[in-house]
Amino acid sequence: MKLIIANKVHSSWSMRPWLALTHFGIPFEEVQFPFAATFDDPVWKAKVAPYNPAGKVPCLADGDIRVWESLAILEYLAEKYPDRAIWPRDPAARALARSIASEMHAGFSALRGACPCNLGRRHPPKDRGPKVAADVARVTAIWNDARARFGRATGQPFLFGEFCAADAMYAPVATRFHTYSIALDPVSQAYVDAIYDLPAFRAWREAALKEPWIVEEDEADEPTLENYRPHLQR
Numbered sequence: 001m002k003l004i005i006a007n008k009v010h011s012s013w014s015m016r017p018w019l020a021l022t023h024f025g026i027p028f029e030e031v032q033f034p035f036a037a038t039f040d041d042p043v044w045k046a047k048v049a050p051y052n053p054a055g056k057v058p059c060l061a062d063g064d065i066r067v068w069e070s071l072a073i074l075e076y077l078a079e080k081y082p083d084r085a086i087w088p089r090d091p092a093a094r095a096l097a098r099s100i101a102s103e104m105h106a107g108f109s110a111l112r113g114a115c116p117c118n119l120g121r122r123h124p125p126k127d128r129g130p131k132v133a134a135d136v137a138r139v140t141a142i143w144n145d146a147r148a149r150f151g152r153a154t155g156q157p158f159l160f161g162e163f164c165a166a167d168a169m170y171a172p173v174a175t176r177f178h179t180y181s182i183a184l185d186p187v188s189q190a191y192v193d194a195i196y197d198l199p200a201f202r203a204w205r206e207a208a209l210k211e212p213w214i215v216e217e218d219e220a221d222e223p224t225l226e227n228y229r230p231h232l233q234r
Contacts, residue, residue, distance in 0.1 A: 001028045002061040003073075004051045006035045008208035012117035012172030014058045015204060016070040020077060020168045022200040024084040033057065034213045071105045074165040088160045093150045097159070097166040100142050104169045111135035115176045119208045125181040139173055140188040147187055157194035171195050 003021060005014035021028050033047045045055030052059040052068040059068035060076065067076045078086040088094045110131035146159040146166070154161030159170070174195040177184060184192065195201055 001026070002031050002051075003028050004031045004033065004048065004057050004059045004061065006033055006057045007211055007213050008032075008204055009119045009211050009213070010035060010117055011057060012112075012175075013056075013070045015117075015172050016168045017058050017060065017073040017077070018204060019171055019198070019200045020074055020086060020165060022203065023163055023168075023198065024077075024081065024086060026077065026081060026084070034211070069105075071101060071169065074101070074168060078165065085162060086165050088150070088162075088164055090150070090160075093160045096146060096150070097164060100146065100159075101166045101169040103142070104173070108135045108139065108173070111139070111173070111176065115180045115182075117172050117175060118179055119175055119205055120211075121179055123180050125183065128180070136177075136182055139170070140185055143170070143191050144185070144187050147191065157190065157197075159191070163198060167195070171198075171201060 003014075003017060005011060005018060008015070018030070020026075031051075033044060035041075035044065048055045048057055048059070051061055051066060054068065056068065058070060058073060059066060060073045062076075062080075065076075067073050074086065078084075088097050110129070114128045114132045143159060150160045151158060156162050158164065158167045160166065174192040176182070177188075177192055178196070196205075
């Protein structure tokens with residue numbers, strides 16, 4: 001089984017299935033095609049096309065099977081490995097987990113546009129507008145609701161207690177809140193801290209911070225010399 005991904009610093013969608021595969025101990029080979037200077041480079045898309053005709057990552061190659069889109073990959077893994085609790089076992093929790101994962105997949109465009117994924121930067125707080133604020137409010141409401149209804153009573157730190165596919169979907173959002181210094185309520189901040197403490201995420205981030213590549217589109221917000229990872233070279 002192969003997972004085709006892009007830069008770990010910038011590719012939030014690649015992060016999602018990678019975290020699930022790694023956390024649940026599913027063997028896979030990582031195939032990385034680093035982004036070019038911009039996301040629409042036709043040469044880069046041509047490299048990915050044999051795995052995904054849309055020319056996007058992530059995509060999963062399992063023998064002759066090809067699966068792309070992060071949520072579809074997570075569903076495929078859940079079906080292939082039913083012994084792993086990739087989705088919560090409880091039907092009510094599973095229904096909510098799938099709903100909020102789908103909401104993440106389809107929504108929050110203002111947050112994603114204004115705060116692109118970048119594990120190598122840390123920006124000071126600032127007002128990013130009402131649409132971003134509305135997205136942040138909705139995300140944190142989701143997190144608080146899941147924690148109150150299913151997570152808190154387990155004594156475990158993730159949305160439904162143990163780490164699951166819904167957490168994989170929201171992990172890149174947690175990194176955005178960290179990167180852009182977005183103020184959070186205590187429950188949401190604790191959840192961000194739990195994501196950063198997850199061994200699979202620590203492994204992803206450690207590798208990300210060693211990457212030499214920069215995507216200019218995601219490095220343009222308030223650039224200063226101090227904000228750049230010191231080892232990066234243009």
